[in-house]
Amino acid sequence: MTIKTCIFDAYGTLFDVNGAARIAAEEPGNQALAASWPELAEAWRRKQLEYSWIRAVRDLHCDFWQVTEDGLDWALESTGLDKGPDAPAQRRRLLDLYRDLPAYPEVPALLETLKARGIGTAILSNGSPEMLVAAAGSAGIADLLDDLLSVESVGIFKPARPVYDLVCQRFGGTPDSVLFVSSNGWDVTAASSYGFHAAWVNRAGLPPDRLPGDPDVVLSTLAPIAGLEIF
Structure with a gap:
């Protein structure tokens, strides 16, 4: 897929x-x-x-x-x-x-590349809508994202399954047409178990969590995402 x-x-x-x-x-x-x-x-x-x-x-x-x-x-x-x-x-x-947290340096270029390829992009976060709007705006990436999906619409935090349901409800398709990217090992395992392809951005070089669901790929930064063979 x-x-x-x-x-x-x-x-x-x-x-x-x-x-x-x-x-x-x-x-x-x-x-x-x-x-x-x-x-x-x-x-x-x-x-x-x-x-x-x-x-x-x-x-x-x-x-x-x-x-x-x-x-x-x-x-x-x-x-x-x-x-x-x-x-x-x-x-x-x-x-x-x-x-107004800063974005990591590689973020704008990656989102620009994905947008140019016609890949849908969005945030899926525990953050409230107001938090996400403020962060994306201050980082200058709001125009590079198709949506900001917040757990507030389902009333429960990750890794509850209804949170991940929001993705296909918004973009259509099936879970295996989605790449989910997170720096949190527990989030990646939950997304993988849900059926998403998953990339773990392991900036700190941590050991993997002992939980069901393995990432498709482990990276040290977001930069290589656009070059992955799954696209």
């Missing part, structure tokens, strides 16, 4: 989730954050994901922005960055930066 649609996870795949903490740490007056921003970024992302999974299992869905705020608050407390007179302003700054 020829690939007709290429679907991307957003956070960690197209957008650098470490960008908010890294950029804030480089700003004047943030010495404490400069010394611990990698730890903060890792804890923030980990709790953001954990809270989304737990809410899905417990049927306690909420906007992903709430999960993002809750994850940040936990991370700030765990790193001791929740104290001091500047802590509230720093928290606001980190959240503002998260709305």
